[in-house]
Amino acid sequence: MTLPASPIRLYRYPLSGHAHRVELFLSLLRLPFERVDVDLKSGAHKTPEFLSKNAFGQVPVIEDGDVTLADSNAILVYLAARYDPSGRWLPRDPVAAAHVQRWLSVAAGQLVAGPAAARAASVFGRKLDVEQAKGIAAQLFAVIDQHLADQRFLAGDEPTLADIAIYTYTAHAPEGGVSLDPYANLRAWLARVEGLPGFVPMKKALS
Numbered sequence: 543m544t545l546p547a548s549p550i551r552l553y554r555y556p557l558s559g560h561a562h563r564v565e566l567f568l569s570l571l572r573l574p575f576e577r578v579d580v581d582l583k584s585g586a587h588k589t590p591e592f593l594s595k596n597a598f599g600q601v602p603v604i605e606d607g608d609v610t611l612a613d614s615n616a617i618l619v620y621l622a623a624r625y626d627p628s629g630r631w632l633p634r635d636p637v638a639a640a641h642v643q644r645w646l647s648v649a650a651g652q653l654v655a656g657p658a659a660a661r662a663a664s665v666f667g668r669k670l671d672v673e674q675a676k677g678i679a680a681q682l683f684a685v686i687d688q689h690l691a692d693q694r695f696l697a698g699d700e701p702t703l704a705d706i707a708i709y710t711y712t713a714h715a716p717e718g719g720v721s722l723d724p725y726a727n728l729r730a731w732l733a734r735v736e737g738l739p740g741f742v743p744m745k746k747a748l749s
Contacts, residue, residue, distance in 0.1 A: 550575040550605065552577050555601050556744075559661075559711045563707055565744075602614055604620075615650060622703055631706075632703055657718055660718030663718065679715060683725050713744075
């Protein structure tokens with residue numbers, strides 16, 4: 543596997559699930575990288591310097607040589623395409639690739655509107671409709687739990703970007719008041735992701 547000429551720089555916030563999914567994938571790929579913590583509380587993500595890296599003022603951002611990329615799912619796709627020649631994480635087969643893309647869309651949709659939103663209200667004090675978010679989370683987790691009844695990972699029997707994109711906000715859903723107790727298949731899947739060589743957890747917000 544080709545390695546970057548110098549460590550990839552990851553701009554992150556330690557409690558950001560979006561940033562963690564990138565950190566997790568960098569670790570699973572065993573790529574050299576350095577963490578650059580962005581102090582969101584002080585508004586560091588809205589400074590001209592940071593906005594030059596991501597005009598939306600959001601983490602994560604990576605710098606890989608002369609490549610600067612924002613958006614966690616876009617970064618996952620880039621890292622897989624550039625540094626995983628096996629195609630394990632982002633399959634080249636059209637059907638398998640579509641299955642992965644489906645879950646990347648869920649990560650940007652129901653996952654954000656459900657468990658991530660409920661957690662944001664609890665952890666960061668965001669003014670959101672918490673009950674609506676919890677309802678979306680419960681519906682999403684029921685679908686995932688049923689989906690995992692006969693396969694080990696979200697897009698098949700091997701881990702892919704689908705699992706990386708969905709893992710963090712699912713694992714940390716209890717921080718938003720969303721219980722994982724009803725979803726045995728989902729909890730078993732979380733354990734399988736956590737057992738992958740190179741797995742790194744995200745710091746718990748409410749410990």
